[in-house]
Amino acid sequence: MSSFIVGLGIAVLLIVGTIFVYNQSYITSVADVDMPGVHVSDQ
Amino acid sequence: MARMKFLCDADRCIECNACSVACKNEHEVPWGMVRRRVVTINDGQPGEKSVSIACMHCNDAPCAAVCPVSCIYQTDIGVVLHNKDTCIGCGYCFYACPFGAPQYPRTSNFGTRGKMDKCTYCAGGPEVTHSEAERQKYGKNRIAEGKLPICAEMCSTRSLLAGDGEIIAKIYKERVARRGYGEGAPGWSTAYADKRNT
Amino acid sequence: MSPYRIGGGIAALVLAVLLVVVTLQWLSSTDLVWPTVSVRPQAQSNSTSSGTVGQSAAGAASAQSSAMAILAERAELQTDTNKKPPSGENESLVFQPGVPNGESIARGWLQAPPDQQLLTPPREVSGLSSLPYRNAERLEQPQGRDWRAGRNVPLRFGGSWLIFGVGLALALFLFARGRVRIVEGRSGETVPRFSAIERANHWMTASAFVIMALTGLVILYGRPVLLPLIGENGLGQIAWWSTWLHVSAAVPFVLGVIIMVVLWLRENLITRLDLAWLRRFGGFLNDDPRKPSARRFNAGQKLVFWGVLLGGIATLASGVTLMLPFNWFGYDGMQWAQLMHAVVALLLIALIIGHIYIGTVGMEGAVDAMWSGRVDRNWAKEHHDLWYASIEREQHRRPSQPAAPAE
Numbered sequence: 001m002s003s004f005i006v007g008l009g010i011a012v013l014l015i016v017g018t019i020f021v022y023n024q025s026y027i028t029s030v031a032d033v034d035m036p037g038v039h040v041s042d043q
Numbered sequence: 044m045a046r047m048k049f050l051c052d053a054d055r056c057i058e059c060n061a062c063s064v065a066c067k068n069e070h071e072v073p074w075g076m077v078r079r080r081v082v083t084i085n086d087g088q089p090g091e092k093s094v095s096i097a098c099m100h101c102n103d104a105p106c107a108a109v110c111p112v113s114c115i116y117q118t119d120i121g122v123v124l125h126n127k128d129t130c131i132g133c134g135y136c137f138y139a140c141p142f143g144a145p146q147y148p149r150t151s152n153f154g155t156r157g158k159m160d161k162c163t164y165c166a167g168g169p170e171v172t173h174s175e176a177e178r179q180k181y182g183k184n185r186i187a188e189g190k191l192p193i194c195a196e197m198c199s200t201r202s203l204l205a206g207d208g209e210i211i212a213k214i215y216k217e218r219v220a221r222r223g224y225g226e227g228a229p230g231w232s233t234a235y236a237d238k239r240n241t
Numbered sequence: 242m243s244p245y246r247i248g249g250g251i252a253a254l255v256l257a258v259l260l261v262v263v264t265l266q267w268l269s270s271t272d273l274v275w276p277t278v279s280v281r282p283q284a285q286s287n288s289t290s291s292g293t294v295g296q297s298a299a300g301a302a303s304a305q306s307s308a309m310a311i312l313a314e315r316a317e318l319q320t321d322t323n324k325k326p327p328s329g330e331n332e333s334l335v336f337q338p339g340v341p342n343g344e345s346i347a348r349g350w351l352q353a354p355p356d357q358q359l360l361t362p363p364r365e366v367s368g369l370s371s372l373p374y375r376n377a378e379r380l381e382q383p384q385g386r387d388w389r390a391g392r393n394v395p396l397r398f399g400g401s402w403l404i405f406g407v408g409l410a411l412a413l414f415l416f417a418r419g420r421v422r423i424v425e426g427r428s429g430e431t432v433p434r435f436s437a438i439e440r441a442n443h444w445m446t447a448s449a450f451v452i453m454a455l456t457g458l459v460i461l462y463g464r465p466v467l468l469p470l471i472g473e474n475g476l477g478q479i480a481w482w483s484t485w486l487h488v489s490a491a492v493p494f495v496l497g498v499i500i501m502v503v504l505w506l507r508e509n510l511i512t513r514l515d516l517a518w519l520r521r522f523g524g525f526l527n528d529d530p531r532k533p534s535a536r537r538f539n540a541g542q543k544l545v546f547w548g549v550l551l552g553g554i555a556t557l558a559s560g561v562t563l564m565l566p567f568n569w570f571g572y573d574g575m576q577w578a579q580l581m582h583a584v585v586a587l588l589l590i591a592l593i594i595g596h597i598y599i600g601t602v603g604m605e606g607a608v609d610a611m612w613s614g615r616v617d618r619n620w621a622k623e624h625h626d627l628w629y630a631s632i633e634r635e636q637h638r639r640p641s642q643p644a645a646p647a648e
Contacts, residue, residue, distance in 0.1 A: 001612060003437055008443025011493040012446075015452070018489035022153055044346050045309040060371065072267055077372050077376050084368035084382045094368075096380055102350045105389040107274040111460045112480045117277040119305050119340045121311075121350070129477025131484045133460065134566055138576050139385045141363070143376050150375070152564045155484050166280075169614065172336060186280065189311045189332025194318065205311055206316025210356055219358075227361040233383050236354035237363075239390065 046121030047164060048208035048235065049195070050215055050228045051095045055202035058083055058093040062203050066097070066162070069193045070182025072153040076146040078162040079194050095194070095203045097162035098123060098144035099234035106136035107147065120186075121208075125182050132156040139235045144177075156195035164205075165192040208235070245602065247416025257611045263405060267398040272390065276340045276346035280308045283333035300467040301341045308334050320470075343637050375567050388576035396580065397461060400587040406593040421604040422621050424530040431615035432632060439504055440614055446497025452490040456483035461583060491560060498553045505546065508537045512628075515540035525604075530623060537628040545596045552589040558581055 066072065066079045077098035100123045107123060111133060115125040132155035136145045146188035148157035167184030170177035177184060180215050185193060195205035206210040212228070219225030279396050311332050348372035352559065354360075363383035370377035381437075414607065461481055468476050518540040524532030533539075538546065559582035562568075566575055600607050606620035621629040 003440035003614065004444045004612065006437075007441040007446075008448045010441070011445045011448040011452075011490070011497075014493040014496070015486065016491040018492045019485055022489075041575070044348055044349050045243070045313075046304060047312070049381060058371075063372070075374065077374070077377075080370050080372050080377055082368040082370050082378060082382065084365075084366065094380060103347065104274045106387050108272055108393055109389050111463055112477050113464050114477065116278060117274060117276040117281050117347075118278040118336065119301075119343065119346055120309060120508060121276070122280075124278070125597050126473070129480075130471055130555045131477065131480045133484060134563075135579070137566075138572065138579065139389045141381050143379050145384070146374075152487060152566055152570075155481070156566075160346050167336075174531070187313070187324070187334050187336070188332060189313060189315070189533075191315050201319055201321060204316075204319050206319065208315045208355065210313055210316040211319065212359060212595065215359070216356070219439045228359040229361065231355055232360040233363040233381060233386070236360055237386060238351050238354070239386070 044119075045207050045209065047100060047201040047206060048121065048211060048231075049062045049099055049192075050098070050211045050231070052204070052215060053092040053094045053216065053229055054225060055200045056081065056093040056095055057200055059199050061199050062095045065193045065197040069165070069185075070163075070183070072160065073148060076148065076160050078144075078146065078160065092227045094199075096142050096230065097194070097228055098140075098143055098164070100164055101234040101237075103237065104201070105139035105141070106182075109135045111135065111172050116169075118166070122147060122166045122186065124163055124181075125159065125169050126169045127158040127160075128193070130158045130167075132158060139173045142230060143155075147174075162192075165190070242421050245420040246416050249412050249419075249604075251415075252408055253412035253416050256405050256412055260405045263373065263398060263401045267394070267402075270394055272393045272396070273344065273347060275343040277338065277343055278336045279305060279340050280334050281305065281337065282307050282311060283335055308471065315604060351523060365586050376572075379572070382572045384573065384576065390579070391580060392583070396583055397465070400461065400583070403587055403591050404594070411595060411603070415598075415602065418526065418601065421525050422528065423606050424528050424618060424623060425619045427606070427620075428618040431609070431613075431620045432621055432629070433614060434610045434616045434621070435614045437614065440611055442497055442500045442504070443611055445493050446501065448495035449490045449492075449497060450589075453487055453494060454586070454593070456490070457583075457586055458488035458590075459483040460487070481500055482499055487559075488564060491557065494553070495557060498550060500544070502550065505538070509543045509546040512536075514545060532626070534627050535625050536631075537625060539625065541599065545592060548592045550587065552585050552592070555585045556589065559585070 045090055051211065061083050061157075062079060063079050063081060067077065070078070072078055078093060079094050081093050083091065083093045085091045087115050100117075100119075100121050104115065104117060104123045107113075109116060110125075112129050112131055113128040114127075115123060115136065117123050128189070132149075132152070134147065134148060134152055136159060144161045145159045147159055147163060152158070163181050165185035167173075167177045167187065168181035170180060172187045181200060183193075185191065190196070192205045195203045198204075204214060215225070217229065311334065363381065365382055365384070366380040367378050368380055405546060461485055463476050463480055463483075467479065471479070514534055514536065518535055521533045522537075523539060523541055559578040562570060562575070562578040563582060570578065600611065604624075606617050607619075610616050618629075
């Protein structure tokens, strides 16, 4: 039973972590349409 | 029943891109996204033709058919619109669209490509007509004012025609008869004459 | 009749009904888009009640044609006679939800195609565009319509047929055969089968797989199944979350499969024993205690291992292709990547349904292996005799660690 909780927990942590890490760059760069590095904060 | 269409006379288009600029200006399309574009075929060679292309508002629109959240809908005058609030940015409408009309703010789908944007035939979107929300998300609603899309009305050579399909077909055919040549309406077989799902 | 067989029978009935429903829908499906919002002049909309309740088709048709008449006047100004369009804003059209006979309107448009002389054959056309974004130079890609047709009908219906069909087969098996019992009965003593790391890793991979399966099914089936139940806004929310979860869950899944390969590849290599095991269907068909021999993993488990590994590689490759559109492929590649991803994923879902079945309901004593890590001695002797013999030999070399009694 404990192995199930550990496994599920690690999966959830990795999922949340992935979303968090990618969300950082997602929020800050709005228009990366072949123009990397452009950061438009108000659209 | 009558329905709206676009017709670009490839023999008259001079690639001035006024349609592209007019559209971007009228609707304040976000940076990096373009609703209407001009494609030049055989550039620099004999037989060079330019075509202005955007959403063709197809019959049996493939974009609307594949959308996983059914955010794309059609009006009874033929105009295809979509709801940016429910769009998940999956990109499927772009794979289905024969003309590359849908645009997205992001290039990758690591999560989502952002809210899809495309030509609205200057007919706004599901928000209240002429509201600020509609203007910000979808741009100006000219159809609600009884006007036609601005790209066609601004076309410097009248190569891009918009309006009732019968009327613009008639205008084009008269033109072809008068000048003696005309290679047809680009994209019309795919957009308006494909009967495979009836 | 045992409760398992009764349960199997009920499940089989439900699944058979679902399968019939899906088949009927498949046979009568029309993948057609039709208008759902009406455009009409302001004056006309004010005189009718809000919404289109009670509006006749004829009334709607005349409202649409008045809207078109207003716009037609403007369209006529595009002839080459130098007339400037009026800029007055006297006209007003409104958009209202609901089109009384939308489907027949759409069919009408298709039944009256434009003049032949206007039509050029659909073909892939590419040119040049001065605009700096991907695919700007592509004028037409008619194969998008083929992809739409393939995804919306054969893939969708085929997938549900696969899942319900596999479920039905398993339910029928359970009904006819019942649960595969430990013939000698439980011994009351257990032996260790899977370590804590193996188990935790399996559950991490399994949780990630289930999340990806459910979110993926939302994207494929959300529209026909969920939209009527929760409406457009509800589906939009769920689908938005599904998109993010689906892609992030790939991380623990891939990590887990890699660890599984490291831990279990050697014991999953195909041997002669596997053919004999398969021929006798693992000994699952009767209660003869002399089951076919197996080492740590039997042929069925090896099928799951290789299925998940190869299927996982295929879905990973196609999935990454979909996450970075047009990075490596053009339109054709992207469309094929989506189809391949969905097909392999549906096959994997069917495989895992079988795997979950046999590991829980289907076989007595099986779930202990992954849950607590220890299995009943008699279960081990019957289903994995060679493996049991080898760990017994290990035991006798280390008599200080006796087998533990069942918890």
